[in-house]
Amino acid sequence: MRDLAARLADYLGARIGRPAKVSGLDRIPGGASRETYRFVLEDPSAGARKMILRLDPETSLIETHRRIEFAAIRAFMGTEAPVPDALWIEEDVGPLGGAFFVMAEIEGGETSPMKLTQPPFAAHLAETGRQKWTILGAIARRDPQTNGFAALFAPLREDECWRRELDHWERVLDADELEPQPIQRAAIRWMRRNPPPPAQRLSIVHGDYRTGNLLVAPGGRIIGVLDWEMAHLGDPLEDLAWSVNRVWNFARDERAGGMLPKDEAIAIWERASGLAVDRTALRWWELLASLKGQAIWISAAKEFQTGAARDSMMAIAAWMQTNSQDRVTLDLLGRLGPKGA
């Protein structure tokens, strides 16, 4: 850790053009694809600033490109969607042994969904939920050309969004499954037979918009939307569907994301995005969200099983979510019987 701090200080000193010191470097939970560290940048001219380092490890739960995450965050700086100030990106693995970027720390918030059900957050949970889907609507509204975000991707038409996502996540399933996945395979066949209509607009899709990726202040206000590592160009219904995926109902009841009834969340999103939700199309995207979730969980299982990453996060993701995710898919297809039947 001391070596990492010294190397980071050397790098940042070169970037700001004067000697800098890094103190308090501490790994924190956060993100499935990068190591995340908190530190203080001591700059003799500008003073001490709290920072976050997102460093690519040798392997990760989700394979993503740090430049896309960096660009997505920058596309929302100063908007209704609160994001940290993204400051520096480095894709050369030389300085720290992996690509990384540095952003300012947003202080005073909580990301653990379970802690949000406890004081002082619990009293504000519904209001936090209303903010959650209002912000997601704002994300859907944002012009994807902002700061050149769209230019990072191959051109995409509104009628191609569904197929691109379905093909991608089916490929992940093909590559990473350690055992057959009859429920997801049946869902894939159903999705191909019943494609959704073209996207109403092309949007920046956060890709992992869930309660655990929000930073919430003790008064219930959302002060940060984090972990843009799966951001891409696509149909905004994709984000809405992921946000109401039942595996995120951490209160284990019907509240989407542990916060609001699903219908209320959707109505808020409609008002904020200016888009009307076609429920049949949303159901398709919810099935896609379930496939995507399952692809991520089984990839985690493979990483752990093969020894590529023996992080407990990989094992817990697989054991906690795989079966629940299949049950979500069955439920969406109207095929879920009572437990044990």
Add this chain to the structure above:
Amino acid sequence: MRPDVDAYFRELGRTLLEEFMPRLPTAFEQGAAMRYAMLTQAAAEEFNRAAARRVEENGAVRALFVQAIPLVENDGLRERLRSAAATSDRSLLVRDLDDSNGRLRALLIELHAAVEAQTGAAARKLEDTIWAELSASTGRRALSLGRF
């Protein structure tokens, strides 16, 4: 083995969560300890039922194949269903049962796709039976950890 293995795992999980985790200095380390505790509790839950649920499922899928054989129109698939229905598990070791399960469920995917493409009430009824087995399979695998 006495004490029972699942009882040992439960105690290990409790110790990690209640005694070790609070003493760890950073949120990152505490989070890792909590995950290991949850994984240990899940292992306790799975230990006792591990062979039973696999034997039950392999038997259910073979029985489903027997039911499907007269209805399947594709000759090659019908033969493979017949062969698979006649197999048995090599032993009660979990890995042997998983090997059987993997082969049987891979064939179940093929059967499911084939039945979807067939017309008629008998095909729809078989499709419902397949879905019922898939739903039951999630009941067998359910862990307290799961949110749904």
